[in-house]
Amino acid sequence: MMTSMTLDSSTTAREAVEQFLYLEARLQDDHRYDDWEALWADQDTLYWVPTHEGADPSREVSYIYDNRSRLTSRIRQLNTGMRHAQAPQSGLRRMISNIEIEQGKDGLTVLSNFMLLESRRSHLTIWGGKVKHLLVPDGDSFRIKRKTVILVNSDEAIGNLAFLV
Numbered sequence: 348m349m350t351s352m353t354l355d356s357s358t359t360a361r362e363a364v365e366q367f368l369y370l371e372a373r374l375q376d377d378h379r380y381d382d383w384e385a386l387w388a389d390q391d392t393l394y395w396v397p398t399h400e401g402a403d404p405s406r407e408v409s410y411i412y413d414n415r416s417r418l419t420s421r422i423r424q425l426n427t428g429m430r431h432a433q434a435p436q437s438g439l440r441r442m443i444s445n446i447e448i449e450q451g452k453d454g455l456t457v458l459s460n461f462m463l464l465e466s467r468r469s470h471l472t473i474w475g476g477k478v479k480h481l482l483v484p485d486g487d488s489f490r491i492k493r494k495t496v497i498l499v500n501s502d503e504a505i506g507n508l509a510f511l512v
Contacts, residue, residue, distance in 0.1 A: 361448060364457055364482065367489050368443050372461075376439040380422045387418065388483060388490040394418055396496045396508070410501075410508055438466035454483040454492060472506065475499045 367386075374383040387394075395404065396411040404412050413421060441463040449456045456479065463474040481493040498505065 360455075361446075364448055364455060364489070365446055367482065368446065368457070368459060368480070371491070372441045372443055376441060378425070378436055378439075380425050384418065384422045386489075386491050387415065388485075388492045390415055391492065392418065393493045393495075395494070396498065397501065399502045400497050410498075410505065411496075435467070438464075440464050451481075454481050455489070456481055476501070 371383065371386055374380075374386070392415045394411060394413040395409060397404065397409050398407065402409065411421075441461050443459050443461050445458075445460040447458040449458075459478050459480075461474075461476060461478055465472040465474060476496055476498040478497075479493075479495045480491060482489040483492050
């Protein structure tokens with residue numbers, strides 16, 4: 348079941364966006380992938396983790412380049428609990444900062460930075476980068492239309508990304 352965000356008259360647009368980003372992070376960190384998937388728009392979506400900033404996905408490989416159908420398939424695989432690369436599941440906690448919001452004709456463009464701690468088999472990995480969301484209004488909340496994650500070390504050899512960044 349998706350944990351929804353309720354807006355009241357005292358909640359500003361900035362607070363609403365921040366709360367949405369925190370909700371998304373919590374769902375990912377807690378491996379609540381069905382609930383995380385429910386945050387996405389139903390069509391014309393893109394989840395992209397390029398190998399470097401400025402990449403051209405039509406000409407270059409990406410770590411993740413998922414349309415709605417592929418995202419659903421990835422979630423289904425994660426939910427089986429049988430992905431060797433995530434057995435046991437990584438412990439995850441992320442922090443989000445430097446949130447910037449810009450109103451556009453297609454929705455809200457939200458830029459942020461993140462740091463993600465991954466603990467797996469007595470090894471701690473720190474992932475960091477910037478994220479660009481395109482959020483569209485949906486009732487008293489938002490849906491994710493596009494999400495692009497640029498890892499700080501994306502131009503280096505990257506270990507296992509079997510979880511969602």
